[in-house]
Amino acid sequence: MFFLRIATLVFLIFTCSFFNQIHGRPHSHAHKKHLHPISHVSFPPSPAPEAVSPTYHEPAVFNVRSFGAVGDGVSDDTQAFKLAWDTACQAEESATLLVPNGYIFMIQSCIFTGPCKSVLTFQKIDGNIVPPDGPDSWPRYSSRRQWLVFYRINGMTMEGSGVIDGRGEKWWDLPCKPHKGINGKTQPGPCDSPVAIRFFMSSNLTVQRLEIKNSPQFHFRFDGCQNVHIEMLTIKSPAQSPNTDGIHIDNTNNVKIYNSVISNGDDCVSIGTGCHNVDIRNITCGPSHGISIGSLGNHNSRACVYNVTVSESVIKHSDNGVRIKTWQGGAGSVSKVIFNNIHMDTVRNPIIIDQYYCLSKNCLNQSSAVFISAISYSNIKGTYDVRSPPMRFACSDSVPCTNLTLYEVELLPAQGNIFTDPFCWNAYGTMQTLTIPPAFCLIEGNPLSLPQNDVVQC
Ligand SMILES: *[C@@H]1O[C@H](CO)[C@@H](O)[C@H](O)[C@H]1NC(C)=O
Ligand SMILES: *[C@@H]1O[C@H](CO)[C@@H](O)[C@H](O)[C@H]1NC(C)=O
Ligand SMILES: *[C@@H]1O[C@H](CO)[C@@H](O)[C@H](O)[C@H]1NC(C)=O
Ligand SMILES: *[C@@H]1O[C@H](CO)[C@@H](O)[C@H](O)[C@H]1NC(C)=O
Ligand SMILES: *[C@@H]1O[C@H](CO)[C@@H](O)[C@H](O)[C@H]1NC(C)=O
Numbered sequence: 010m011f012f013l014r015i016a017t018l019v020f021l022i023f024t025c026s027f028f029n030q031i032h033g034r035p036h037s038h039a040h041k042k043h044l045h046p047i048s049h050v051s052f053p054p055s056p057a058p059e060a061v062s063p064t065y066h067e068p069a070v071f072n073v074r075s076f077g078a079v080g081d082g083v084s085d086d087t088q089a090f091k092l093a094w095d096t097a098c099q100a101e102e103s104a105t106l107l108v109p110n111g112y113i114f115m116i117q118s119c120i121f122t123g124p125c126k127s128v129l130t131f132q133k134i135d136g137n138i139v140p141p142d143g144p145d146s147w148p149r150y151s152s153r154r155q156w157l158v159f160y161r162i163n164g165m166t167m168e169g170s171g172v173i174d175g176r177g178e179k180w181w182d183l184p185c186k187p188h189k190g191i192n193g194k195t196q197p198g199p200c201d202s203p204v205a206i207r208f209f210m211s212s213n214l215t216v217q218r219l220e221i222k223n224s225p226q227f228h229f230r231f232d233g234c235q236n237v238h239i240e241m242l243t244i245k246s247p248a249q250s251p252n253t254d255g256i257h258i259d260n261t262n263n264v265k266i267y268n269s270v271i272s273n274g275d276d277c278v279s280i281g282t283g284c285h286n287v288d289i290r291n292i293t294c295g296p297s298h299g300i301s302i303g304s305l306g307n308h309n310s311r312a313c314v315y316n317v318t319v320s321e322s323v324i325k326h327s328d329n330g331v332r333i334k335t336w337q338g339g340a341g342s343v344s345k346v347i348f349n350n351i352h353m354d355t356v357r358n359p360i361i362i363d364q365y366y367c368l369s370k371n372c373l374n375q376s377s378a379v380f381i382s383a384i385s386y387s388n389i390k391g392t393y394d395v396r397s398p399p400m401r402f403a404c405s406d407s408v409p410c411t412n413l414t415l416y417e418v419e420l421l422p423a424q425g426n427i428f429t430d431p432f433c434w435n436a437y438g439t440m441q442t443l444t445i446p447p448a449f450c451l452i453e454g455n456p457l458s459l460p461q462n463d464v465v466q467c
Contacts (some may be wrong), residue, residue, distance in 0.1 A: 098125035257278075274295055344467075356393055
């Protein structure tokens, strides 16, 4: 079995926002204190749970239904999940929290906190899980930025044949979302929408063989995590759903994202600051906005990303293919990135570096930037949408991109006329083979002045 590691229990914390459905008002104590340590385990109500006592090497199974979850898609099952989690997390050896097949469980914004004594498979998710339906049903005092959060968990596998449905439609249509206000305008103001599943400050995580769809915002976010293995996920949202990145990571290292299929309204995978040693392989991405590093350097921040590989993947019907995007005015660097063996099918910007990323169109030019260096593109083939050049290297005025290498890059128009000129601005690098179209606009050699080492050292 694969859950035999034993973690030391320090204590267990669990925070959820409960909403009392019968009385139609929040529990008075449910939100007054964040992260309140529970010193005694809450035991489930009778009848006694089906928790099998752990035989040697067999994980104990904690079925949420045995803890009172109803699973009719309407009843609030948050409390039952809390009890099941409390108990599973305190189990002596390995524990499986079972979400059984054939039910739909409605749970509210919730933080599942460790460290756990057991190594958990939270989540044998064989049934379906949904949040309250849209912003009007979201409990007033619950976070609108996240739905299911796993915090300080070391060693957990999440998997199952069920579907996690974020019910994002009503969030995507809020008037503050792009072009959803009166007369197709975007209404200003706060526009928080929940990330479906967030892992925060956790390690040794496996998320596999699971389907998640229609998140109000990112489907997965990993921040401050280590050793993350993602495998065989299906992530699905409409092409027009705003900000529904498939998997977003930041400040997270040693990440493997393999064999997954993602279609959504934003990046399939987005890599934020503080990430290194990221390996992405065999992703089918699209329709989407592609696979992105960034955006980085917003509000003059310092960003560091290095040692990222994206390979053996297909990107189709997407606004971008492989993208690096930074704001002007940032610092730090992106380096040692390899894009290898990627097939493009009707992609608008198959290869793009954009150091002028700006959402408002009136960002001022600034003299610092995130330094981009040692980016390799090899065996990138397929077709592009002729509305944009197939290669675009828009590097900073003040901080050029250096050591871009192109090898066996062949991009043809999906239909219409071939673009003869890739776009380059301040981009230093080499074509190791003649590319299609040829990237003669790359500048050979190295620029005369490079950013100071101490500025870019990450
Ligand atoms: C993650 O697992 C590895 C190997 O099982 C272990 O050595 C490491 O300590 C774990 N990480 C943390 C942060 O506990
Ligand atoms: C790539 O991922 C797909 C979808 O998960 C899977 O069916 C296929 O077997 C994977 N290919 C390889 C070579 O692993
Ligand atoms: C780069 O990341 C990979 C994992 O994606 C890792 O195996 C490799 O050791 C890293 N390279 C360096 C130089 O750290
Ligand atoms: C900023 O710099 C770019 C590249 O040199 C130029 O195209 C653009 O017009 C400049 N924008 C402003 C607002 O000065
Ligand atoms: C350029 O980048 C490649 C990796 O893409 C790396 O192997 C090489 O050392 C870099 N060259 C310089 C001069 O930094």
